[in-house]
Amino acid sequence: MSAPAPPAGTPIGPEDEMLAGEYVAGLLEGPAETAFEARLAAEPALAAAVARWRVRFAEIDASAAPVVPDEAFWRRIETALATAPDLPPQEAAATVAVTGAAAAAPPPVTSSRATPTPARSGGLSDWWHSLTLWRGFAAVATAAAIVLAVGLGRMVLAPPPPTFVAVLLAETGEVGAVVHVFADGTAELLPLENVAVPSGRAMEVWTKWSDERGPVSIGLLDRPRTVRLSTGGLPETRPEQLFEITLEPATGSPTGRPTGPILFKGTAATTL
Amino acid sequence: MTARSSEADEHAGLIVLCATGDRAALRRLYDAEAATMLGVATRMLRRRDLAEEAVQDAFLRIWRGAASYRPEIGGGRTWIYAVLRNRCLTLLRTSGREVSPDDDLPEVADDAPDPEAVVSRLSDASLLRRCLEALDERRRGVLMLAYAHGLTHGEIAGKLGMPLGTTKTWIRRSLLALRECMG
Numbered sequence: 001m002s003a004p005a006p007p008a009g010t011p012i013g014p015e016d017e018m019l020a021g022e023y024v025a026g027l028l029e030g031p032a033e034t035a036f037e038a039r040l041a042a043e044p045a046l047a048a049a050v051a052r053w054r055v056r057f058a059e060i061d062a063s064a065a066p067v068v069p070d071e072a073f074w075r076r077i078e079t080a081l082a083t084a085p086d087l088p089p090q091e092a093a094a095t096v097a098v099t100g101a102a103a104a105a106p107p108p109v110t111s112s113r114a115t116p117t118p119a120r121s122g123g124l125s126d127w128w129h130s131l132t133l134w135r136g137f138a139a140v141a142t143a144a145a146i147v148l149a150v151g152l153g154r155m156v157l158a159p160p161p162p163t164f165v166a167v168l169l170a171e172t173g174e175v176g177a178v179v180h181v182f183a184d185g186t187a188e189l190l191p192l193e194n195v196a197v198p199s200g201r202a203m204e205v206w207t208k209w210s211d212e213r214g215p216v217s218i219g220l221l222d223r224p225r226t227v228r229l230s231t232g233g234l235p236e237t238r239p240e241q242l243f244e245i246t247l248e249p250a251t252g253s254p255t256g257r258p259t260g261p262i263l264f265k266g267t268a269a270t271t272l
Numbered sequence: 273m274t275a276r277s278s279e280a281d282e283h284a285g286l287i288v289l290c291a292t293g294d295r296a297a298l299r300r301l302y303d304a305e306a307a308t309m310l311g312v313a314t315r316m317l318r319r320r321d322l323a324e325e326a327v328q329d330a331f332l333r334i335w336r337g338a339a340s341y342r343p344e345i346g347g348g349r350t351w352i353y354a355v356l357r358n359r360c361l362t363l364l365r366t367s368g369r370e371v372s373p374d375d376d377l378p379e380v381a382d383d384a385p386d387p388e389a390v391v392s393r394l395s396d397a398s399l400l401r402r403c404l405e406a407l408d409e410r411r412r413g414v415l416m417l418a419y420a421h422g423l424t425h426g427e428i429a430g431k432l433g434m435p436l437g438t439t440k441t442w443i444r445r446s447l448l449a450l451r452e453c454m455g
Contacts, residue, residue, distance in 0.1 A: 014448075021447035025418040026361045027425055051346045054354055056454050059400050060420050061353045063393040066307035067314050073324060074302060077331045081295075186303065213396070219307060230307035251314050254386055256393030 012045050020046060024053035065204070065252030066230035068219040165271055166243040168264035176264030177245060179205075179229070181237040191224035195263060197247070204248040205229060206258055209241045220252045241268040283348030290338035298335055301352065306331075309356050315390075316360040316422040326363050330356040364422045385423065385431070387416030403453035411446045418443065 012020075019036060022028055028036050040047050162180035170176050176193040189205055197203055205219035218229040231237075244265035246258040253259050283304070289297035309330065313323035333355050341351050391412060394401035404412040410432065417423040417431065429439040 017451065018444050018447055021451065022443070025415065025443075025447070026357065026422055027418050027443065029365065029424060047345070051350070054346060054350050056400065056450065057419050058350055058353065059394055059398055060390060060416070061312045061357070062308065062349070063395070064308055064311035064315055064420075065393070067310040067320075067323070068307045069310055069324070069327075073306070073328075074299070077302070077328050080328060080332055081335060220311070228303060228307075232304040232308070251318075252311065254389045256389065 012049050016046055017049055020049035021053050024050055024057060063256070065217050065256070066219055067252070068221060068227040068230065070225060070227065162271055164237050164239070164241075164268040166241070166266045166268040168243055168245060168266040170264055171262075177224070179243045179266075179268070181231070181268060185231055185234075185236065187218070187229040187231045187237070188226060189219060189221075189229055190226050193224070193264070195224050197221075197223050200250050201247055201260075202250045202252065203245050203263065204252055204258070204260075205243070205245050207231075207234070207237075207241060207243050209235055209238060215242075215244070215258055217252060217256070220248070222250070237268055239268060239270055242266075243268065281348070283352065284341075284343045285348070287334065287338050287341045287348045287351065288343070290335055291341070298331065301334065302331065305349070305352060309352075312353065312356060313360050315420055316357075317363060322363055322367065323360075326356065326359040329359045333359070361422055385417055385421040387413035387420070390416040390420040399454055403450055406453060407446055407449055411442060411449075414439065414443050415446050415450070 019028070023033070023036050040050060163183045164179075164181035166179040166181075167175055168177045168179065170193065174193060176195070177189055177191045179187055179189055181187040195203065203221045203224065204217055205221070206215040207218050208215040216234065218231055218234070219227060221227060242265065244258070245263045246253075247260035247263060248258070283301065286297040286301050290301070306327065309327045310323055313326040314320060317323045317326060330352070334352060337355070341348070345351075346354075388409065391401065391404055394404075404415070414428055414432070417428050423431065425436060425440055425443070428443070429436045432439065434442070
């Protein structure tokens with residue numbers, strides 16, 4: 001880094017452009033990755049190239065078959081958050097300055113990937129240890145804040161009545177499940193019929209609001225249970241919109257379209 | 273697309289709120305993205321327990337690193353997935369590849385890396401899909417094996433039965449073609 005780094009808008013050479021693409025695709029490993037991340041911190045033009053690659057590839061992540069976690073998963077995250085104190089904003093900002101983190105990723109991620117072997121939890125725990133002093137006198141206040149935040153979270157999350165309801169029926173006419181869609185675009189599935197999902201299979205929830213786009217996966221369940229559906233980024237629900245549940249491989253339909261037998265289906269109706 | 277971009281802006285706002293200690297903002301990010309994040313992680317790690325570990329780590333890092341997020345660098349959603357992908361890759365690379373892409377573990381028997389399935393999930397209207405489909409199947413396949421399934425150069429070479437050097441060249445040419453096509 002003998003010459004001053006060019007600003008973000010400066011075009012970079014074809015070699016760096018390819019390196020940035022390989023980095024975002026996860027193809028740089030070991031010393032090559034460490035060296036690239038060190039350059040990222042110092043070269044805004046390179047960081048900008050990385051950001052452009054992330055945008056180019058973003059839809060691959062956004063279109064992954066959703067795997068709906070159960071509510072216990074959020075509680076595990078909350079517990080993990082409570083185990084160590086929250087990082088106050090000024091501490092986080094200081095960490096950025098110290099590590100010179102890559103523009104598109106936060107510092108702990110960058111440093112943990114650059115650490116050789118115990119990287120998996122090493123980066124994070126080192127970071128916690130550096131905060132031991134702070135933790136000592138802030139723990140009580142943090143605990144109080146968490147209780148308050150959790151309480152507020154619950155209040156915010158108490159769902160209003162649904163604006164749409166879809167009753168999903170089996171071929172035999174029995175009611176299998178109900179989908180509630182709320183005014184804010186969120187939706188939940190309430191199973192009513194117990195389905196024995198075979199090992200290696202899962203129930204995948206689909207919705208279709210146009211023939212042109214076809215069915216879109218909004219959830220994957222290992223067994224019938226009440227779950228929030230993944231409706232983020234989808235158009236607003238409309239009357240007569242189709243919802244269905246099919247039996248698919250455990251990690252979701254391999255094609256992005258329903259491939260297995262339909263368990264239940266039904267269309268959305270407006271609540272009165 | 274407008275729904276998606278306004279949602280991305282909303283994500284940026286929620287990340288900024290996380291930096292102020294607003295736990296409800298984190299929960300809103302979780303409600304919007306957890307299922308897709310778990311889908312991304314499951315596809316890469318091919319084991320539900322590892323995938324949950326990656327997503328949980330990602331949320332801790334989103335919460336603690338929220339103050340380092342700068343909206344001018346990129347969208348909130350992109351940042352969240354950059355954090356997640358880092359966690360997934362770290363787990364893949366440091367778990368000693370317990371999850372070899374060629375293992376026929378019973379729980380993932382139906383989920384051998386399938387690059388064409390990744391492409392088929394993209395919206396018919398997307399520029400990315402059009403540009404990938406302009407490449408021949410094996411040339412877009414190498415990119416999907418890397419990005420969506422987290423395979424290394426060596427693993428991709430092994431899977432396709434090609435020399436490592438040829439594989440690297442293919443990937444670079446595919447990246448170049450993609451950049452030319454997408455701008």
